[in-house]
Amino acid sequence: xQEPKTYFIRTYGCQMNELDTEIMAxxxxxxGLTPSLDEENADLLIFNTCSIRDLAERKVMGKLGRMGRGxxxxxxxxxxxxxxxxxxxxxxxxxxxLDFVIGTNNITDLSHALDEVIHTKRQVFKTDDRFEENxxxxxxxxxxxxxxxxxxxxxxxxxxxxxxxxxxxxQEVSRPPESILEECKKLVDSGYKELTLLGxxxxxxxxxxxxxNCLFHDLLYKIDNIPGIERVRFLTSHPIDITRELMEAIxxxxxxxxxxxxxxxxxxxxxxxxxxxxxxxxxYFEKVALLREIVPNVSLGTDIIVGFPTETEEEFQExxxxxxxxxxxxxxxxxxxxxxxxxxxRWKDDIPEEIKLDRLQRLMNLQEKIMNEERSQMLGNTYEVxxxxxxxxxxxxxxxxxxxxxxxxxxxxxxIGTLPLIQVHSFSHQTLIGELNQxxxxxxxxxxxxxxxxxxxGSLPVKR
Ligand code: SF4
Numbered sequence: 001x002q003e004p005k006t007y008f009i010r011t012y013g014c015q016m017n018e019l020d021t022e023i024m025a026x027x028x029x030x031x032g033l034t035p036s037l038d039e040e041n042a043d044l045l046i047f048n049t050c051s052i053r054d055l056a057e058r059k060v061m062g063k064l065g066r067m068g069r070g071x072x073x074x075x076x077x078x079x080x081x082x083x084x085x086x087x088x089x090x091x092x093x094x095x096x097x098l099d100f101v102i103g104t105n106n107i108t109d110l111s112h113a114l115d116e117v118i119h120t121k122r123q124v125f126k127t128d129d130r131f132e133e134n135x136x137x138x139x140x141x142x143x144x145x146x147x148x149x150x151x152x153x154x155x156x157x158x159x160x161x162x163x164x165x166x167x168x169x170x171q172e173v174s175r176p177p178e179s180i181l182e183e184c185k186k187l188v189d190s191g192y193k194e195l196t197l198l199g200x201x202x203x204x205x206x207x208x209x210x211x212x213n214c215l216f217h218d219l220l221y222k223i224d225n226i227p228g229i230e231r232v233r234f235l236t237s238h239p240i241d242i243t244r245e246l247m248e249a250i251x252x253x254x255x256x257x258x259x260x261x262x263x264x265x266x267x268x269x270x271x272x273x274x275x276x277x278x279x280x281x282x283x284y285f286e287k288v289a290l291l292r293e294i295v296p297n298v299s300l301g302t303d304i305i306v307g308f309p310t311e312t313e314e315e316f317q318e319x320x321x322x323x324x325x326x327x328x329x330x331x332x333x334x335x336x337x338x339x340x341x342x343x344x345x346r347w348k349d350d351i352p353e354e355i356k357l358d359r360l361q362r363l364m365n366l367q368e369k370i371m372n373e374e375r376s377q378m379l380g381n382t383y384e385v386x387x388x389x390x391x392x393x394x395x396x397x398x399x400x401x402x403x404x405x406x407x408x409x410x411x412x413x414x415x416i417g418t419l420p421l422i423q424v425h426s427f428s429h430q431t432l433i434g435e436l437n438q439x440x441x442x443x444x445x446x447x448x449x450x451x452x453x454x455x456x457x458g459s460l461p462v463k464r
Contacts, residue, residue, distance in 0.1 A: 001118045004043030004076055006036035012060065013050025015235055016169075016198055017081055019140070019149040020107050021048050024080065026139035027110050035141075044076045044114070049083035051164045054337040057083055064095045076100075076117055080107060085168035086341060089125050103127030104154075104169050108136070129170055137183050146388050146417045147231075148192045152180055152219065153199035158238055160265075161276045161343040162305065162336065165200050174205050177214045177222060184223050193386055193417055194231040195223070202234045203241030217245040224253040230419065231386060231402065236261045239287055240279050247294040257402040258295055259329070262288065263303035267322030268315035271308050276343075281322065288326055299403035301330035304363060307356030308336045309347040316359050323366055329374060329403060331367045335360045375405075375427040382437055383407065385422045387415045407432045 007028050011021040024046065025035065036042040047063065050056040060083060067077065078100040079091055085103040092098055099117045102110060106126040113124045142148050155170040156163075184195055197219075199205065205216040214222075216234075223232055232255045239262055250256050266272050269280040279287075291298055304319060323331065335356040338345045385399040385407045396408040397415055399422075408431055409422050415436075423437035 001076065001121055002043075002074075003118060004033055004114070006038075006042045007033045007044040007046065008036045008039045008042035009046045009048055010039065010063075011048045012056045013048075013052060013082065015149055015196065016151065016154075016200070017048050017050060018143070019151055019198060020081065020104070022140040022142055022149070023137065024048070024107055024110050025141040026136060027108075029141055030139060031111055031114075042075060044078070046078045046080055047083075049079055049081035051082035051086045051168055051339065053334065054339070061094075064091075064098065068095055068097045076114070078102060078113070080104075080110075082164065082168035085127055086164055088127055092123050092125070098123065100124040101127065105129065137179070138186060142192075144192075144388065146192065146386065147194035147196065148187050149196050149198050150180060150183055150187070151175060151199065152197045152202060153205045156200035157204070158201060158278070159276060159343075161274065162308065162339065164339045164342055167341050169200060172201070172204050172208050174207075174209050174212075176209075177206075177212060177219055180219065181222060181226070184229070185226055188226055188228045191417060193419070194233065195229070197223075197232065197234040199234075200236065201238045201241060203237050203243070203246065215245075216241075217243065217249045220246075220249045220253060220256060224255045229255045232256050233259065233404075236263065239263070239277075239284055242287055242291070244290065244294070247291050250291075250298065251295045257404070258298045259301065259402065259404045260291065260298060261301040261303075261330075262291075263301075264319075264322060264326075265303060265305055266308060266311070266315070267319035268311070271311055271315050274310070275305075275308060281318065285322075285326075297403075299329040299405075300326065301404070302326075302328045302332070304331060304333045305336050306333065306359040306363060307351035309344060309350055311351055320363060320366060323363060323370070327370050327374070328367070329371070329405070331363070333360055333363045333367065371430070375432060378405070378424050378432060379426070380424065382421050382423045383434075384419050385409075385434075386419050387411070387417065389416060401432075405432055406430060407434050409434045409436060411436055 009021045009024060011017050033044065039045065047060050049060050076099045077097065079098060080102045081104060084101045089101065091101050100113045100123065102113055103126065105128045109126050113126060116124045153172055153174045155172045156165045157172045159166050187195060203216050205219055206212055206214045237260065250258060264284055265275055265277055267281055272280060306316060338349050383401040385401055387397050387399040389398055391398040391408050397411045398408050400406055407422055420436055422434040424432045424434040426433045
């Protein structure tokens with residue numbers, strides 16, 4: 001087998017997987033490989049997989065199966081990510097043409113695995129349970145030039161009964177603050193304007209390392225101190241770990257955006273208990289109320305599962321009512337599908353598919369209505385937008401508000417990476433449409449804390 005010259009990585013699932021892809025791409029480019037846009041003909045093809053949903057797994061299995069029927073050519077083919085952890089070496093039995101399987105804790109071994117495949121022509125399999133910490137984050141090949149993901153904690157100790165993550169990504173391991181700060185500084189110095197701190201549950205940061213004396217909100221204060229940092233976001237949170245200190249940090253830190261992913265999952269306390277979410281509906285509502293009291297202009301996102309085993313129509317209605325009351329800005333809504341290896345797999349998947357789909361549709365309709373009302377209220381207001389790139393049409397620029405609303409507007413490439421003020425005049429589907437407006441009547445709460453001061457002083461520059 002020859003040293004590959006080109007590679008293609010197909011990424012499924014969450015932002016953590018996207019970051020892992022960037023880290024693997026960094027290793028491959030260090031080794032001299034160049035990225036290819038041609039999945040069929042790349043010398044090295046990697047499927048960086050996700051096991052959270054059945055559909056994502058079936059897509060990969062289908063692709064791997066088709067390759068075994070003749071598409072293999074001379075490529076080296078590997079599977080990484082959560083499916084590698086969940087299915088381990090059984091993947092080799094099902095797909096004998098696979099060359100390597102590398103788990104989420106071993107992506108740092110990618111180059112060694114390639115050496116082994118090339119020199120021994122044997123299948124290589126590495127899936128350690130404990131996270132190996134020597135990941136070369138700094139060598140990651142970033143997809144964006146304006147915003148970047150930064151991993152701060154890996155794994156999850158919550159063990160929600162429907163979720164494979166604690167089994168595929170292992171227990172929580174926080175990354176040392178010095179290492180995070182070094183990466184953040186390098187990214188800011190090289191022009192990145194927005195950093196998203198990643199983890200399955202970022203709010204647990206530092207709890208596994210009490211001697212660091214650095215919990216999540218402490219880390220946020222340190223990151224906010226980096227000269228030149230514009231925006232910080234974080235993903236994702238477990239409601240139980242969202243503390244008052246974190247809420248105050250969102251209120252007080254200029255860089256920290258007023259958007260919190262705050263996944264409720266279900267509106268019924270009985271279903272929440274069955275999911276092992278360790279909060280009741282009432283406790284969840286109390287936290288949301290406290291967050292809105294401390295940060296009145298905060299926007300919320302959520303994840304929701306409908307059709308969890310034994311969910312009654314009345315319990316579904318509680319979820320519906322919770323969504324209507326809380327009014328999330330973003331909601332990722334899914335129909336339950338059992339995942340192998342999880343405790344919920346023991347229970348009968350007893351909600352018929354058509355009922356799950358009906359519940360899903362009702363929530364999606366409600367969410368669409370809420371988002372349209374929210375967008376209507378934004379018309380005429382002015383927002384600070386971080387310009388990320390050209391939109392798909394290649395003509396309009398695309399960016400996001402601090403509250404994570406997508407905005408498109410006319411402008412030239414020199415605006416990419418800046419934070420102009422955009423007045424919204426209309427919207428289409430999920431996108432706000434606006435125009436550059438330096439002097440419009442603004443909604444000051446939609447600006448960063450620093451920009452509110454600038455606005456009050458009467459000058460509204462484009463920040464570069
Ligand atoms: S908090 Fe629950 S849903 Fe989230 S990753 Fe951990 S186990 Fe999965």
